[in-house]
Amino acid sequence: MDAPRPRYVASPRRVREDRRFAAGQGRFVADIALPGMRHVALVACPHAAARIVAIDKAAALALPGVRCVIDGHDLAAATQPLPNGLDTPRVRRWPLAVGAARYCGEWVVAVVADTRAIAEDAAELVAVDYDPLAFVLDAEEAIGPRGPIVHPAHGSNVLLDRRFAFGNVDRDFARSTHRTAFRLRWGRSAALPIETFGVVASHDPWRGVLDLWASAQAPRHAEEVARILGLPSLGVRVHNSVDVGGGFGGKRGLKHAVLVGYLARLLGDPVRLVEDRLENMRGGDAHGPERIFDVEVAFDDSGVIAAMKMRAIDNVGAYAGPAALQLGAPIGAIVGPYRIASVLYHAIAVTTNKTPQESMRGAGQAPTNYAIERAIDEVAARLGLDRVGVRQRNLIAAEEFPHTIASGTTYDSGDYHAVIEKVLARANYPRLIAERDQLRAQGLLAGIGIAAVLAPGGGNFAHGPLLNPAMTTTTFMESCRVVIDAAGGVVATIHAGSAGQGHETLVATIVGKVLEIDPDAVQIARPDSIAALPSDGAVGSRMAIMLGGAAAQAARMLRAKLVAIGAHVLDTPPERTAYQSGVVYDAKAPQRRLIWQDLVQIAHRNYFRLPPGFEPGLAASHVMQVPAGGKLPTGDGRVQMDPCFSFEFHLLLLTVDPDLGRPEFRQWFVGHDCGTVINPMIVRGMTLGGIAQGIGAALFEELTHDAQGRPATASLADYVLPSARDVPQIEILRHVTRSPLTAFGQKGAGASGYLGAPAAISGAVNDALRPLGSAVNRLPMKMSALGDLIAVAREKAGAKPGGAA
């Protein structure tokens, strides 16, 4: 019994989900058509802020095929308000505006008809009389003296204003020779999956259950919908088997589910709402962070940073959903991979008349990383030092792990120096610099971008209790049940929805690894929410850690059961009883053995052969607590935010066309360490996809408004997503520093690439502009703005456009 054991984990096995998707046989929410299903269309407010004076539904109701027309008063009378993330009880929101609308695109009326086309026709016949109100779009204006108040009942546009002092910032600033301060802006972009949000609801009064099929990745969706609709807690059943067409944190859709659930109960018919792209972009309430950073760092002559002050103002939009908590999440990696001893972090959430946000990939860490990395570049520029060298001087060293940073979070493991060395060697850093200089000599604007950033993973939801004292959540669970049936088949369960992360492959691979059986033989089931074990869902780069961890533990429990049965039947002491590939045997006499079918037969059929009191059948479940989690934040805000910290280092060379302002990537290397990789193809794809999203955030994507507060980017023609032409060839260099906290040493990869790419691109563009004496202090850096900036700089320098710089 000494055959080599199969690896499975970390081998490039095919992703089992791909077969159905490649065949066009995914089952997305819009593919679900129930008999007698009705369709919703929405009437949205055309003003940035308006009092709703009157609504005339008569013409809409008169249209044949229309089933009902409801407004915010109808809905509010029957439901609880949607939950706030922050402690702002007077900021109340319902799926349809009640009395007043606070952003352009906010839903005011819902129309239900036999087809979506009829519903849209009817929505055009609804006459709403609006009284436009003063509005504010800019966060700083909103907190200034003249800003109109978005929620008069709340009394101010400040939803959160909290200072966190970690370490002795004043002392460290006083002792430092140098300091530099700067301001940055992270423009409002969005996760924007290609599938919009959709939900189908069907009410069964005989069983007392409201069934929901939703393209949702929301934690605890069923419980939330039930609570808001006033139904018993298990009166809502979410079907987790729906394939979700991309999520990236933003696929929540609680307001959609509440509205459609209410309508399905009202009408007694199944009801479907699938957002069109306009609804998705202006009224889907899933925009990403929009931040202003004011950063100051104190450092010595060698570029070692002692302390940092960071103020982050987030324009959260018209309502304070859970997304506002993203201002707190980066506290868990507020110093990045660096040894910065003290930090003052000032978080301000501001409400304005813009579309509300939803949580997004990295939970605010990508903007924060952009600010931290800019600080390093500024220090290097001030001292005339190499930017890589300054980073290396500030890094936490491999021997310092586990390492507790000033904000109280302990980083699990890392070897940042090794990852950077790997990239520098592969890229040949001196030659890259020479290449940049050569390009400059040819008259091009060329720059090198560098980013060394952390990607926290594991998702503890500690930012909830940190920013909202009303929350006491100190666990964020994930579960798995593994069963071997009476015929010897193995099935493992997933209790959340998936949006392309390959969770079925993850679980099958891990169960295969632990039981030493072919992962392809492991069946995967997704119980609905009523049948499910506890799950907090696929958010926070946590499923490899948490679902993978739960699957590993459940499989190990089953393996231990098989060994116990074998030891009893073979009458061998436990320490002499061995397991390999489904066979239990006496290690001293391997011919004495029980094969898989024997063990299954005994467990399922021969109770008399089982150890006394042994549980028959072969089933094991594990509900996993987040490693290193479980504690509330301290009074001064020190907290363990996530358990695991992945690292990525970007090194890239780009040129900016001096006449057009068009950036072009020449070379891009990434060193990536997310611990043990369960499936290399999945992690590579996620990282490259994250980089593509980072390219979008850095160069193209911004949700903007016109002077009247109407969205100027309300289609994919105005809001440009990166295409295949915009993403260069990127070489990823793998490094593995195992996490001591997880089943196989794995860490999170869900936001990889996205957390470093914007910072690196910004650094490269600014390096390219440096010879002109220009800098860009905001993202996205649109081609048009870069072109204008270059033209102005050259005009000042007296150079002719088109000539050599």
Added chain:
Amino acid sequence: MRVELTINGAARALDVEPRMTLVDCLRDVLGLTGTHVGCEHGACGACTVLVDGVPARACLMFAVQAEGYAITTIEGLTHTRGALSPLQDAFCATHAMQCGFCTPAMILTAHALLAENPAPTRAQIVAAISGVICRCTGYAQIVEAIALAAERARAPAPGTR
């Protein structure tokens, strides 16, 4: 309005509203849900089908305009239940997808490219798929899948379909 369409080689006689788009007709009338709707204004390419072998956005075409053309959807590439075409298999070999929402459009677009150009360069592959937006993958593994399918078609490896 009466219309006769040829979908995946089969003639289908239907009654549709003149304003119904081809993609709505495929999905809602014919139940061919492998064609996806991403933006309904021709920007994302998720609804791409082949019209006489050429990629076209099914959201920018009315069903009644499709009469007289051979329409191919993703369902038309799978000839045997449970067996993928060589191109679909290549997409699985490189994990050229994540959520699977743009995948049918990508595969149909690649199918058309390879029918016309059996040995495309990387730049040609990139140009061909640049009209279909993928939000998950960053495209590299899609480009690799198409190159792999082309390579396999030239020299079929043993054991592949």
